[in-house]
Amino acid sequence: MIIDQTIIDSHNSDSEKSHQDQLAYISDELGKKGIDLEGILDQISKFQITIPSWALGSGGTRFGKFPIGGEPGNLNEKLDDIGLLHKITGACDSISLHLPWDIPEDTSAAKEKATELGISFDSVNSNTFQDKDGQEHSYKFGSLSHTDSKVRDQAIRHNVEVIELGASLDADAITIWLADGSTFPGQQNFAGAFERTLKSLEQIYKTLPDNWKMFLEHKPFEPNFYSTVVNDWGSSLLLANKLGEKALCLVDLGHHLPNMNIEQVVSRLIMEGKLAGFHFNDSKYADDDLTVGSIKPYQLFLIFIELVEGIKDNSWSWMIDASHNVKDPLEDLIQSLEAIRNAFAQALLIDRNKLSGAQNSNDPVVAQEILQDAFKTDVRPLLREARLRSNAAIDPIAVYRELDIRNNLVKERGTQTIATGL
Amino acid sequence: MIIDQTIIDSHNSDSEKSHQDQLAYISDELGKKGIDLEGILDQISKFQITIPSWALGSGGTRFGKFPIGGEPGNLNEKLDDIGLLHKITGACDSISLHLPWDIPEDTSAAKEKATELGISFDSVNSNTFQDKDGQEHSYKFGSLSHTDSKVRDQAIRHNVEVIELGASLDADAITIWLADGSTFPGQQNFAGAFERTLKSLEQIYKTLPDNWKMFLEHKPFEPNFYSTVVNDWGSSLLLANKLGEKALCLVDLGHHLPNMNIEQVVSRLIMEGKLAGFHFNDSKYADDDLTVGSIKPYQLFLIFIELVEGIKDNSWSWMIDASHNVKDPLEDLIQSLEAIRNAFAQALLIDRNKLSGAQNSNDPVVAQEILQDAFKTDVRPLLREARLRSNAAIDPIAVYRELDIRNNLVKERGTQTIATGL
């Protein structure tokens, strides 16, 4: 489904007056604080977030799934959906593929189509947490950490193939989320599993093209329920350090134990030069994979304070990794994109000198005032303006609903297609 | 697969000498403390645990499932598996069905078969957390709590049918685990959802046969990730009290927030006369559904201390509710059965007068000594003796492996059958 620019323009013109008033107000308010509106707008516009190919359909739990209909059944349709999202949000110019779910039938055609839609291929993801039909060795008891070298070799080969495919699509990073671990005490030797994983990763690492990175993603539990090999940032950093400078640590916001100070984890990884980027989502209990900013928006803002501080020359990978169990996946993604840019914009408002001053003089009252002043500022006019300037929609959800996109997708694709993914 | 008694007898005779020595030792040790071995053995033997029909196949997570092969493909085969388990453990004389997964083709035949295997039908379970093929209304946004009365009515009818079917099998309780809730703040009005649920439950309650009970099961999250309608024991008790004396509260050990003192919840429900019974399992992080006693055996023991104190005339429902992601389901159940009886036996060893004495004189040191003395006592000879007297196996896992049961089941049923369930 292609959305014509005139439709978006028409939508925008309806709310433009109101928008300009709001923008003028915040411009004025920020001006009083010496904040340059244009600089902020520029940074927001350039802030592009990758959409994972597996997050375009309905998600579910082990208890079941409730498909919404109109889900993309192949890579082409996935590109279409992201193209559509990018058209109305101006915020997501790349896709992250999950192999083998997304192997293109024709690589050149896929690249061409993506280019037309203004989309590039970001990091590629391997999958050794499921068995595919006809697979020789099972990953039931692990992949890169498996006690049997034949299983490890199979998993290594798969990762190498993913890199090769990614390279053919001009991607430049592989994200490895390893479900490996154990479900019961005694099942696995912790040190042995770590060592085998390291050896396997070294094999994969060696095949990385020069300009490539390897992103390691940690997670404390699920699908294993007692231990995982890459359980926390400490283990992830150990592996990344042992592997070399191309290996970096990816942070998924839902992959932490209760009460974790995630913003400090981010700071540590930046400090060590080992932050790869993010899988953004939100959670109340565990790896809930909820819409970004829907549960703990202040935590998200605190994370962005670290990112803005450390960003300098860094080019980190920004991606959403959410599951859409009850929302329309595309609407959910629009809300996540908005939440991420909202937190980013608010973090940009902070006067770093003032904050440092409060920190150096141990004045937590003023430090909190500075943070909350930014957080309480209604930056939505900035996000709308950034979209307007990118020819995207002032209110993407409204456009999405006005155009009745989901029903059109259902008509196109049927109610029964189920997107590959979780 | 039927196991001949002579095989078990032969297995038992091999280890009988060693067993009798161990039994004599513990009999002697307990005797010194004035504990009557025969009384304990009798209670252990009578302690029978229900096996859920859905826990006989491999479980999984949203990330996938690794079937083990030889899983029971229909109710008959499920009865066979439980018959086999009961034969070698003497500890599980009933099955709990999940509808619609387990609708028998022929009720009389099912009852007859069960009787032959020494198995009765315990509580039946309704399922409104999944949509079945051809179902008129979806449960995506709830069932008994749904905002649309048509969906609620459909869910009520389903529950009533489950009761009817259960009654035809001489079951006498329905367990309602309600996945209803919300995944995002604002999605659901808490009070409205609670009220609608209560009204729906009242409709179902009215249809309960005289001798029936209704068990309500609480759970804080999953598959909903922001709120659930029956989230904790407080909400469960509120509903049970409003419904009437046939409504009771079921405790699943994995359905609690981190650090919860579950044994105190059990005490509260007993105190209020509202404990229904248990779904036993174990967990490290969330609703992990691990083998009973595999993670926190001391907590299990503490729960049994409450149960032994409150048990008197009560007849509670004891059931396992575990998921077998990496273990052979039948071996996993054998380990769970053993863990439950182990905790029960240890709790029986406690001298209640002594414990009350320590409690009344505020002597936590002695109270701990009393508890740990029981917990550190190796009661396995008692469990073995109880099995021996029930013509079951001294070492059920050993028999299971000697007879190569899994491979025989695979030969019988193939590698591809997947048991209905989660």
Next chain:
Amino acid sequence: MIIDQTIIDSHNSDSEKSHQDQLAYISDELGKKGIDLEGILDQISKFQITIPSWALGSGGTRFGKFPIGGEPGNLNEKLDDIGLLHKITGACDSISLHLPWDIPEDTSAAKEKATELGISFDSVNSNTFQDKDGQEHSYKFGSLSHTDSKVRDQAIRHNVEVIELGASLDADAITIWLADGSTFPGQQNFAGAFERTLKSLEQIYKTLPDNWKMFLEHKPFEPNFYSTVVNDWGSSLLLANKLGEKALCLVDLGHHLPNMNIEQVVSRLIMEGKLAGFHFNDSKYADDDLTVGSIKPYQLFLIFIELVEGIKDNSWSWMIDASHNVKDPLEDLIQSLEAIRNAFAQALLIDRNKLSGAQNSNDPVVAQEILQDAFKTDVRPLLREARLRSNAAIDPIAVYRELDIRNNLVKERGTQTIATGL
């Protein structure tokens, strides 16, 4: 220390122009949505929060305390501090006393002084979690739940005396936070402790004056580390229901297990007509007693959505219960007062009909948009206007610092006074 109105007025006039611009903007924006500014302002102004007498000095942990100096050494000075806070914030017109820390030497004089400062006496608090010098029986092993009736009687008498003193000050509620519980498994019989507590509370309840309420406060742990008698809202509600209609349940935001959905607890208590009110604070890990809104401002907002929905004729008790380990206690309280009113104002912005519409049509996307639209709205101009109209300061922290209040208090009272409290 008394702040002259002219000082506040002068401060306000400096920022009035800027304030009026901001107010005009939000007034306009709200007007577009059909929201009546004056109605909101009126509700904000009337929203008064009680200050606990024990939160005016530096707090600490078992590892130590770092007093800030100038802390109020007696009830008079505590009244002065709250008077000062009320003067500059217009948001806290009452004090909650903790006995025996705050027994006035002269009740009439205390009342007179309070009246002069525009302060009334809100709920009074008993203390049976510490031993006072010369106390006959120790509370080491509990008070109202103690196994020894002499200890229980002493604790009952103390509570009765607290009520009597409170009545003499025209307070109309007693808050009972019971530290009773156990630190080790086996130490306490759960049911016995609950029953004894109930019996003790009944004795106290009987002495309540007609217009009085009894507030029960639950907490899962600390200072007891295994169980507490009033551990969660379920236990609190059980007690309140057994006691009678004067008994209600108080919610302290830090008294919950990790990940608890506190807003749902609030809804349950409102639904049952048993919500007493709040001890506001914030926490990241446990009962951290941090500044309200400093960690999870969105959760606070969600709680206020429940409150605004249920508020009708209810008159709930709003109180701060924070500990000031690193901030100036008065500045900390100013920030808490602001955070509470901020969340209240945002919750008032929600269009209840729209929200119900989204809920009834199971539209979590729109429900979230409605909530976040309110939450992202910068309502600070409303809070400032409410203060301005109450002759309080537009920016209380700024006034506090301009007037160098802490240093003046230190000069008045010295560096060594330590306020009674925790």
Next chain:
Amino acid sequence: MIIDQTIIDSHNSDSEKSHQDQLAYISDELGKKGIDLEGILDQISKFQITIPSWALGSGGTRFGKFPIGGEPGNLNEKLDDIGLLHKITGACDSISLHLPWDIPEDTSAAKEKATELGISFDSVNSNTFQDKDGQEHSYKFGSLSHTDSKVRDQAIRHNVEVIELGASLDADAITIWLADGSTFPGQQNFAGAFERTLKSLEQIYKTLPDNWKMFLEHKPFEPNFYSTVVNDWGSSLLLANKLGEKALCLVDLGHHLPNMNIEQVVSRLIMEGKLAGFHFNDSKYADDDLTVGSIKPYQLFLIFIELVEGIKDNSWSWMIDASHNVKDPLEDLIQSLEAIRNAFAQALLIDRNKLSGAQNSNDPVVAQEILQDAFKTDVRPLLREARLRSNAAIDPIAVYRELDIRNNLVKERGTQTIATGL
């Protein structure tokens, strides 16, 4: 208070017959499994645990403390108490001092007295989490991480003095638990605080005598409630690696977020050659500092499985760090000593080859059987025999009570002495 050997001998002779029967039984049972009783007994006897000087009095919380009486008021009395403990348990031949609480008046005399009691001086602890009277700079906002170099220098000097004092007592390690961190978002720059801490530690590290070690102890919160500088094993390992080979990571069992897999942390630190040792205790909620093994004995056992695997040539530091809020401190320590040795003994029973076999063949059922067989074995006769051979008491709690030691200490020292400590 000195206990005469004849008293212990007499106590032992009363239960010797019963003990020998039990020992014979377990000896026989272990023999069947090919386990050498004498080897195990030898390892148990040599397993000596350090007692911290600050754990000999009653502990408390910020809500108060209930002293038991007879607490040791100075270093001499602390040595006496540990001497007494060692006499009846044979399990604790060293003390860990906390400076400045335990500065000896006369170093030689202290060493002499310790030698007489069979006690040596283990690691010494610095204290920069409290302000001492007359201290020039406050640690309210940190010590080694403070933004002000004068505060850091003061804290560095204190640590150096602690090392000097420790060296004079033949100790060979300093344990640094750093309370530094922040209580509110924004208060502290994470990276800045880490860097300053590292720089400060480097200054201290440089002064370490050749044979000394520096132990770093991590903790996620309390007394700071938002972030800590050394928050988890990852941060601790980062610091230790940057400092050098003398720097190691100490694990306190209560210093982890909910649900943490601590045994895996232990494995990681052993794998990296950076485990210093332990502060043993137990907890249900947070840093509860409960008696070792009183809440999660199976977790303790799993930790010991890692330790026994990794122990080889390592000499780790074993220490208890508990707080005694409701138990007699000395009885509490006796129970902790027993729990530690119990877990150690059970871990020694595991057949490592069998376990590796189960792990290599991915057999979690058998792995669990192996672990639980050891855990269910009643090893208390081994612990009693180890004590008997050390001329200690078969049943230390019984001896302690028979001799009415607490009351004698109260008579000697009064009810009002309060031990320095927490």
